[in-house]
Amino acid sequence: MIEAAMIWNEPNNKSHWDPxxxxxxxxxxxxVIRAGAAIREMNPAVTRVLGGMSPIDPSWVERMRGHGALDAVDVVAVHGFPLDWNLWPIHAWPDKIAEIEAVCPDKPIWATEVGVGSFGAEEVQVFGFTKTAELLLDRVPRVFWYSLYDLPHAWGATTRHREAEGSSYYRHFYMGLIREDGTPKPALDDYAKVADRMGLMQWFHYQDPRLDEAVAWMKRLGTRRLRTGLSWADSFRPDAIDWFDQQMEALADFDVTVTFCFTPEHLGIEPHHTSAAKDPQAFADFCAWMIDRYAPARSTVLPAAVAAE
Incomplete structure (x- = not known):
């Protein structure tokens, strides 16, 4: 079931929103304001999440409050990768959470992408996983590890400058607990110990061949919560709804945080998935459509009930 809807992914990261x-x-x-209203109208029980910021930036949250966007969400989310991309040590996780709590005391904070890759050594990922779990599982209501699978090299990573980013680009391909060839890394055993408390964040690409295998892995591990995405841009592909239906049916046994993001080129101010839309109401309509299709209202549960756990 869909328990939460995230509005965009890493919007303060220039690889995902064009400044x-x-x-x-x-x-x-x-x-955000339009999408938040649309989601709430379709199903007030779905928790609305402000797209996980990366980097973690209190000033950006204050700007969102100034524009009125925080009034349209129930949760503020953060993403962090201190051993791969961020310029702060892994032990600073509690301090980074506290920075956002200080400027957003009225909203729960979720960590919707946390990760340590195996680019340098798989032993580093083991350390990073255990330390992240130690620091965050009792600190915030929701933690999602990024990710279950390594990103296949042939698919490419969604970044603005790609290979020109040097090792920062190549680290994208080593963030999973399972290698590209389907074999588990050592950190998978550590994840299994806390799978009932820590969710997984796994993007499923359009017609992703790993979907059924991923579901089998997550059930075997005891994963309860999953964060994934439904792409506005993908909704214009051939047979998109058949794929969305297949994906959401396969994930029906998990508590899903679904992320709505990525602008169709023909609807952006600039022809790129990072662009703001010419008409932001069109994105809100997409969010409403997806919630109505996959999480129609069935009760009068308070919208922030999940967030307050």
Whole structure:
């Protein structure tokens, strides 16, 4: 079932939202306000999450509050990768959470992507996983490890400058607990010990051949919560709804946080998935459509009930 809907992914990361198109974040804030209202109208029980920020930036949260966007969500989410991309040590996780709590005391904070890759050594990932679990599982209501699978090299990572980023780019391919060839890494055993408390974040690409295998792995591990995405851009592909139906049916046994993001090129101010939309209401309509299709309202549960656990 869908327990939460995240509005965009890493919007303050220029690989996912274009700051040149929206330099004061007013367009993104409008997008959040419209999408939050649309989700709530379709199903008030679905927790609305402000897309996981990366980097963790209190000033960006304050800007979102100034634009009124925080009034449209129930949770503020953060992403962190201190041994791979962030310029702070892994032991600073509690301090990074506290920074956001200080500027957002009225909202729960979720860690919707946390990860340590095996780019340098798989032993580093083992350390990173156990330390992350130690620091966060009792600190925030939701933690999602990124990710179950390594990203296949042939697929490419969604970044703005790709190989020009050097090792930062190549680290994208080693964040999983399972290698590209399907064999488990050592850290998978450590994840299994806390799978009932720590969710997984796994993007499923359009018609992803790993979907059924991923479901089997997660059930075997005892995973309860999953974060994934439904792409607005993908909704214009041939047979998109058949794929969305297949994906959501396969994930029906998990508590899903679904992420809505990625602008169709023909609907962006610039023809790119990171662009603000020409008409932000079109994105809100997509969110409403997906919630109505996959999480129709059945009760009057308070919208922030899950967040307050």
């Amino acid at each position: 040149f198109v929206d330099p004061d974040w007013s367009k993104f804030a409008d997008t």
